[in-house]
Amino acid sequence: MPDRVATISRTTSESDIALSIDLDRSGIIDVETGVPFLDHMLHALSTHGWFALKVQASGDVQVDPHHTVEDVGIVLGQAFREALGDRHGIERFGTAYAPLDEALARVVVDCSGRPYLDYHADFPEPVIGTDFACSLIEEFWRSFAMHSALTIHVDLLRSRNSHHAAEAIFKAVAIALRAAIRPDTRAGLPSTKGVLE
Secondary structure, three states: OOOOEEEEEEEOOOEEEEEEEEOOOOOOEEEEOOOHHHHHHHHHHHHHHOOEEEEEEEEOOOOOOHHHHHHHHHHHHHHHHHHHOOOOOEOOEEEEEEEEOOEEEEEEEEOOOOOEEEEEOOOOOOEEOOOEEOHHHHHHHHHHHHHHOOEEEEEEEEOOOHHHHHHHHHHHHHHHHHHHHOEOOOOOOOOOOOOOO
16 A cells, blocks of 8 residues: 655635645644644544644634634645545445543544535533634534545534533544554455445
């Protein structure tokens, strides 16, 4: 299997992002987005997904973290799609449950080449910390799914704490992604139609 790496930069009037990823190298995490809770979630994603991740981002966080969170999701999705290449030799599907204390999340991933997010998460509190709106979790995963060309189903099964809920979702996505992209011992493309798009 060729190296599964990608480096993407994206600059708009709302954010400036440089991101690199290595899907087969764990333990290298360097994330600084200007949104501390997003940094925490990306660190969990990289740790439990077993991939290296470097992100340097700046954005108009003085207005709202929204643009930075959404745009990091876009760039991470673009990098993930590039790193996966033609998707030959992967498992394709991944399913994971992840708890964090009382919170429990379930995520199912298909490296289908068809972008889709099905998201069901009712957070018990609307804001995490002082300024991170829980609605940004869905925005991040929608941006990621659309630009990575993955189908992702997210279900928050239970929670009484929004921080725990968000972290359980990110960890479940990480574990499901790890399962979906791992090398498959069978040769060829995991598709009956011969293409993933």
